[in-house]
Amino acid sequence: MPVQALAAQASESSRALSPTVEFLRNRKLMIFVLVGLTTGVVLWLAGAEMPLAVTAYLVLGVVIVVTAIDMFKDLMRGHWGLDILAVIAMIATLAVQEYVAGLIIALMLTGGEALEDFATRRASKELDQLLNRAPAFAGRIHPSTGEVERIAIDEVKAGDELLVRSSEILPVDGVLISDHATIDESSVTGEPIPVSYRAGDQLLSGTVNSTTSFSMRAQKIASESNYASIVRLVEEAVDSRAPMVRLADRYAVPFTIVALLIAGLAWFFSGDPVRFAEVLVVATPCPLLIATPIAFMGGMSSAAKLNVIIKDGSVLEVLARVRSAAFDKTGTLTEGKADVVDIRPASHSAVETLRLAATAEQYSVHVFADPIVAAARAQQLELLEVTTADEVATNGVHAALVGGAEVRVGKPAFIEEVAGPITRPVLGAGEAAVYVSVGDELAGIIILSDPIRPRAAETVSRLREAGVTEIALVTGDARSTAESVAHTVGIRTVHAETTPQTKVEIVQAMRSRPVLMVGDGINDAPVLAAAEVGIAMAGRGATVASESAAAVITSNDIARVADVAYVSRRTVKIALQSIWMGIIISVALMLVAAFGYLPAVVGALLQEIVDLVAILSALRALRTYKSVQ
Numbered sequence: 035m036p037v038q039a040l041a042a043q044a045s046e047s048s049r050a051l052s053p054t055v056e057f058l059r060n061r062k063l064m065i066f067v068l069v070g071l072t073t074g075v076v077l078w079l080a081g082a083e084m085p086l087a088v089t090a091y092l093v094l095g096v097v098i099v100v101t102a103i104d105m106f107k108d109l110m111r112g113h114w115g116l117d118i119l120a121v122i123a124m125i126a127t128l129a130v131q132e133y134v135a136g137l138i139i140a141l142m143l144t145g146g147e148a149l150e151d152f153a154t155r156r157a158s159k160e161l162d163q164l165l166n167r168a169p170a171f172a173g174r175i176h177p178s179t180g181e182v183e184r185i186a187i188d189e190v191k192a193g194d195e196l197l198v199r200s201s202e203i204l205p206v207d208g209v210l211i212s213d214h215a216t217i218d219e220s221s222v223t224g225e226p227i228p229v230s231y232r233a234g235d236q237l238l239s240g241t242v243n244s245t246t247s248f249s250m251r252a253q254k255i256a257s258e259s260n261y262a263s264i265v266r267l268v269e270e271a272v273d274s275r276a277p278m279v280r281l282a283d284r285y286a287v288p289f290t291i292v293a294l295l296i297a298g299l300a301w302f303f304s305g306d307p308v309r310f311a312e313v314l315v316v317a318t319p320c321p322l323l324i325a326t327p328i329a330f331m332g333g334m335s336s337a338a339k340l341n342v343i344i345k346d347g348s349v350l351e352v353l354a355r356v357r358s359a360a361f362d363k364t365g366t367l368t369e370g371k372a373d374v375v376d377i378r379p380a381s382h383s384a385v386e387t388l389r390l391a392a393t394a395e396q397y398s399v400h401v402f403a404d405p406i407v408a409a410a411r412a413q414q415l416e417l418l419e420v421t422t423a424d425e426v427a428t429n430g431v432h433a434a435l436v437g438g439a440e441v442r443v444g445k446p447a448f449i450e451e452v453a454g455p456i457t458r459p460v461l462g463a464g465e466a467a468v469y470v471s472v473g474d475e476l477a478g479i480i481i482l483s484d485p486i487r488p489r490a491a492e493t494v495s496r497l498r499e500a501g502v503t504e505i506a507l508v509t510g511d512a513r514s515t516a517e518s519v520a521h522t523v524g525i526r527t528v529h530a531e532t533t534p535q536t537k538v539e540i541v542q543a544m545r546s547r548p549v550l551m552v553g554d555g556i557n558d559a560p561v562l563a564a565a566e567v568g569i570a571m572a573g574r575g576a577t578v579a580s581e582s583a584a585a586v587i588t589s590n591d592i593a594r595v596a597d598v599a600y601v602s603r604r605t606v607k608i609a610l611q612s613i614w615m616g617i618i619i620s621v622a623l624m625l626v627a628a629f630g631y632l633p634a635v636v637g638a639l640l641q642e643i644v645d646l647v648a649i650l651s652a653l654r655a656l657r658t659y660k661s662v663q
Contacts, residue, residue, distance in 0.1 A: 332655030333605030
């Protein structure tokens with residue numbers, strides 16, 4: 035599916051509930067009520083009781099019916115809404131002939147919903163921008179004539195040569211053909227400084243050409259490119275509804291009981307049914323309904339500014355309570371850009387060890403495969419002929435050479451199956467060892483250096499300061515490598531040489547809950563899905579891990595893990611403040627009204643002011659968080 039189609043689908047699938055449609059619907063209803071209120075006030079001042087009553091019954095009747103239908107839909111979905119108090123209050127005002135107060139309640143209800151929709155659209159602005167800027171067209175260079183034709187992005191095929199003009203968005207993932215190019219990747223990876231590329235380098239869709247026109251060769255179609263995966267993540271995020279919103283709904287039952295109890299007692303002791311209406315006029319806790327979803331959308335938007343795509347608002351609530359964290363090593367705590375730094379021969383020479391390893395590793399998708407093959411090519415080594423090759427998940431590669439020799443490349447345990455016990459070298463921080471065997475002999479050991487991310491230790495420290503009590507390194511790499519990296523970044527618990535299944539078991543066994551898992555590779559997908567919160571380091575392109583994670587970091591900065599944890603705590607704090615502010619103010623106003631000191635009209639006006647304050651309070655979650663540098 036093309037990127038623009040994905041964006042269209044994201045908009046179309048939620049059309050009935052989209053902020054824009056809801057805003058227009060509530061705005062029309064609000065205008066209708068406003069006209070009715072204005073007419074009612076004029077009639078009231080003129081002393082025309084009968085026309086005022088007719089106006090009130092007409093306007094309130096429409097609002098009550100519309101609200102009741104929405105309430106019924108919510109009940110069918112299992113949500114008890116707080117609007118029931120507003121409906122009872124409007125009915126009560128009609129019964130005691132407080133028509134103007136009833137019209138103000140109707141305006142408060144419809145106006146509050148319109149303000150909520152407006153604020154939600156404001157809060158989701160950062161998420162919407164990702165959808166709206168999806169590239170729609172591409173310039174394809176005709177292979178025979180060299181002419182450039184403008185085509186829809188879904189017509190681009192792998193292998194097409196494309197022209198990208200200055201300031202244009204790269205339509206698909208590809209390889210640079212021109213000698214050089216400068217790309218602005220800030221919107222995708224968060225890298226603030228434009229990056230320079232040379233011919234043959236990989237380019238990401240969704241980034242912006244910051245130099246003169248250049249040509250590139252498409253490697254993927256639009257629907258499989260990097261930006262399309264981000265669009266899918268954003269689509270899920272925009273359509274989500276946080277459990278904190280449902281938490282606010284769950285306050286409805288006790289709050290409704292308390293409000294009706296206070297109103298009933300006020301009526302009973304005063305003997306005046308007007309008191310019942312006066313109490314219920316201020317018992318419409320719109321802050322509970324409005325502020326919480328706005329705060330969560332604001333938190334998701336704030337995270338998006340940090341290049342963290344949160345798929346579901348519920349992630350914010352869980353992440354705010356995280357007490358344990360587990361990290362993968364390669365590509366997560368380390369940069370995942372390994373280089374061959376040493377070859378330690380055993381039964382074969384260093385050159386032959388590298389040749390054997392590269393011959394087998396060309397059939398692997400492991401992060402260490404490419405640097406080993408690149409090192410062999412850099413020495414212009416001719417690779418051997420292979421009859422069959424098979425990658426054994428999480429262990430290594432087994433290749434059968436022409437002539438019958440069998441080569442294994444991978445973890446020490448994988449090699450020890452045929453070569454017996456191996457003496458494992460002492461490795462420095464960020465170093466990893468790849469073992470190579472031929473037949474039943476250890477051919478040699480290749481040492482690669484995968485640098486630790488600059489802010490990895492800082493991230494671990496900040497998570498501990500945030501209350502994360504148990505932090506572990508869970509990796510498939512050898513223990514010596516894992517322990518070296520863990521010691522450098524400040525992690526004391528190490529689980530090395532694990533499989534995808536044992537990773538899941540380790541995370542599930544962690545005592546302090548909820549558990550956060552951070553990873554990046556295909557083998558991390560199961561454990562990212564198993565943890566209460568999984569965060570994928572997508573960096574230079576999304577992987578399968580991104581699909582199973584609850585949140586995705588699109589930059590290469592691991593510090594975003596600690597940043598988004600802070601944003602989550604701040605967002606939940608603001609949401610809870612909004613809930614309790616609504617409860618406390620509403621109860622206080624109800625008590626004042628119960629003693630007869632708050633006329634219905636004044637109470638309705640005060641509630642409108644409280645709604646506006648609640649919205650402004652919730653929008654604090656939009657404030658951009660400045661990461662610790």
